[in-house]
Amino acid sequence: MDLHSGMPFWVVLNPLYNYFNPLKNNIETHTVIIGSGITGALVAHTLCSLGVKCIVVDKRTIGTGSTAASTAQLQYEIDVPLVDLIEKVGEKQAVDAYKCCLQSITDVESVFKSIGKNPDFERVPTYLLASDRSGKKLLEKEFNARKNARLPMEYLEQDVVKSDLGIDAKAALYNDTSAQLDCYKGATYILDHYLQKKELQLFSHTLIEDYVETESGYELVTEHGSKITCKNVVIAAGYEAGEFLPKKVMDLLTTFAIVSHPLDEKLLWKNRALIWETKEPYLYMRTTNDNRIIVGGEDEDFNNPNKRDKSLRKKATILEKKFKKMFPEIPFVTDMSWAGTFSATADGLPYIGTYPNKPNMYFALGYGGNGITFSMIAAQVIGNLITGKGDPRAELFGFDRSKR
Numbered sequence: 233m234d235l236h237s238g239m240p241f242w243v244v245l246n247p248l249y250n251y252f253n254p255l256k257n258n259i260e261t262h263t264v265i266i267g268s269g270i271t272g273a274l275v276a277h278t279l280c281s282l283g284v285k286c287i288v289v290d291k292r293t294i295g296t297g298s299t300a301a302s303t304a305q306l307q308y309e310i311d312v313p314l315v316d317l318i319e320k321v322g323e324k325q326a327v328d329a330y331k332c333c334l335q336s337i338t339d340v341e342s343v344f345k346s347i348g349k350n351p352d353f354e355r356v357p358t359y360l361l362a363s364d365r366s367g368k369k370l371l372e373k374e375f376n377a378r379k380n381a382r383l384p385m386e387y388l389e390q391d392v393v394k395s396d397l398g399i400d401a402k403a404a405l406y407n408d409t410s411a412q413l414d415c416y417k418g419a420t421y422i423l424d425h426y427l428q429k430k431e432l433q434l435f436s437h438t439l440i441e442d443y444v445e446t447e448s449g450y451e452l453v454t455e456h457g458s459k460i461t462c463k464n465v466v467i468a469a470g471y472e473a474g475e476f477l478p479k480k481v482m483d484l485l486t487t488f489a490i491v492s493h494p495l496d497e498k499l500l501w502k503n504r505a506l507i508w509e510t511k512e513p514y515l516y517m518r519t520t521n522d523n524r525i526i527v528g529g530e531d532e533d534f535n536n537p538n539k540r541d542k543s544l545r546k547k548a549t550i551l552e553k554k555f556k557k558m559f560p561e562i563p564f565v566t567d568m569s570w571a572g573t574f575s576a577t578a579d580g581l582p583y584i585g586t587y588p589n590k591p592n593m594y595f596a597l598g599y600g601g602n603g604i605t606f607s608m609i610a611a612q613v614i615g616n617l618i619t620g621k622g623d624p625r626a627e628l629f630g631f632d633r634s635k636r
Contacts, residue, residue: 240300240570241491241526242416249294249420255435255454260461261287263618264452266440267468268292269299270415271596271607273422275468277343278615280431287460288423288432289452291439295419298470301572303489303528304415304604305506305518307358308334308407311601312580313370314377320579321633327381328628329581334383336608337411343608344418347425351418352521357505358410361393361401367510368402375405384409396502399558401509410506412518415604443476449592464618468596468610470575470603476593481583481631482575486540487513488547489528490569497523499562515554516601525564527555531574540571547571574601582606584613584629594618595631 263279265272268290279286290297308330310317317326344350362368375387388396388404426432442453449463467473474480500519501507508516513531520526530547548569555564577583583597584606594614598606609625616623627633 239568240572241489241520241524241568242302242304242414243296243300244568245520245522246414246417246420249424251294251434251436253435254437254456255289255458255460256456258459258461259287259433261285261433262462263287263464263466264289264450264460264462265466265468266290267297267470267596268294268419268423268434268436269297269468269470270295270302270419270604271299271470271598271610272466272468273419274340274343274607274611275466275596275614276426276432277347277422278611279618280426280429281346282615282619284615284618286432287435289435289438289440289454289460291437294423294434294436295416297472298572298574299415299419301489301570302415302603303516303518303526304413304418305516305601306337306340306411306413306604307506307602308337308383308409308605309358309360309602310580311576313374314381314383315370315373317580318377321581325628325633327383328625330378330381330383332609332625332628333602333605334409336605337409339612340413340604340608341411343422347422349421349425351414351421353411353413353418354504354521355408355411356518357406357408357503359388359393359397359505359507360405361399361507361509362403363401363509363511363514365402370510371403371405378405383407397505397507398501398561412506413604414521464592464594466594466596466614468607470597473595473597477587477595478590482577482597483533484573484575486532486543486571487528487574488530488544488551488569488571489526490548490551490566491520491527492525492564493567494523495525495562500525501559515551515558517555524567525555525562527551527564529554544569544571574603579633581633582610582629583631584610585617585626585631587631
């Protein structure tokens with residue numbers, strides 16, 4: 233699957249992780265991780281930390297799938313507002329999901345501290361703006377729900393938002409728990425760390441074409457006939473995981489993003505906060521380590537590569553106009569633009585754990601705009617399940633949650 237169009241900023245900013253190592257022989261291991269993006273990397277980190285012998289395989293160059301197109305914002309907010317999520321899954325489950333995401337931001341930070349590498353991880357606050365009167369009513373309900381759940385959040389009136397950001401929004405929800413990073417750098421840092429320690433095997437340009445369930449686990453077959461014998465398989469292939477699932481669990485969508493030329497830091501808004509809005513599809517923005525601005529949104533309900541390519545220039549123009557309307561004093565000039573595949577589930581939550589009747593095949597599917605925090609949760613849950621510890625979050629994010 234072609235997962236992105238245009239020129240994703242992260243693979244231009246960073247030197248390509250120049251690693252070419254296709255699997256050519258038959259091998260055996262305890263656990264195979266399919267996918268070398270940020271999800272696969274976090275799973276590898278967790279399993280290596282637990283002493284589990286594992287390998288990572290990817291059909292592409294390392295980290296150049298969906299991770300390369302991520303805008304890499306880490307927020308505890310899920311795409312579905314808490315008030316709506318409560319209606320979908322119940323209050324306890326909804327609040328637990330939000331609190332899991334809150335904790336996972338710190339856990340992601342801890343991962344990079346533990347390996348001594350910083351992929352431009354930076355703590356920043358978040359403003360969720362009310363785009364109109366209906367958005368303000370939503371924020372009022374959302375604030376009360378989060379206050380009852382004891383989630384960190386402040387309600388800002390219109391004059392405060394204007395003072396903070398210079399934006400004429402009806403209101404905003406604010407918190408100082410969010411973060412941002414360079415997602416591509418983060419994935420390659422983790423994988424390289426464990427390669428250098430010789431605690432991980434990594435095979436690029438290796439397509440898993442088929443698999444067979446065995447008495448002791450699985451036998452994976454590559455497109456060139458090499459076989460991997462293992463006890464467990466972890467599917468960390470994001471939106472390409474469908475071939476391993478008996479039925480469709482998500483809808484594939486397209487999102488668009490642009491990045492500006494570097495700017496004088498004095499021109500950036502207060503605290504370089506993450507900004508997004510209640511309107512659907514919402515506009516969102518962040519800054520980068522070299523003082524660029526990334527703006528994303530204009531999501532569309534399709535994943536046709538040709539249609540995506542044709543839409544990119546038009547969408548980039550729309551995003552730049554929307555940004556300039558919000559911040560007319562900032563001289564934004566688009567330097568690069570790209571479009572990427574993402575997906576949404578019916579309740580906005582990820583799918584983590586084993587699928588019914590597929591023992592020892594674990595899925596780390598951190599769908600939605602909060603994918604990286606979901607990926608951290610998935611890595612921890614799967615690590616616990618594989619080592620026999622169990623994890624209550626497996627039920628919260630499991631495939632059979634609709635039966636509750």
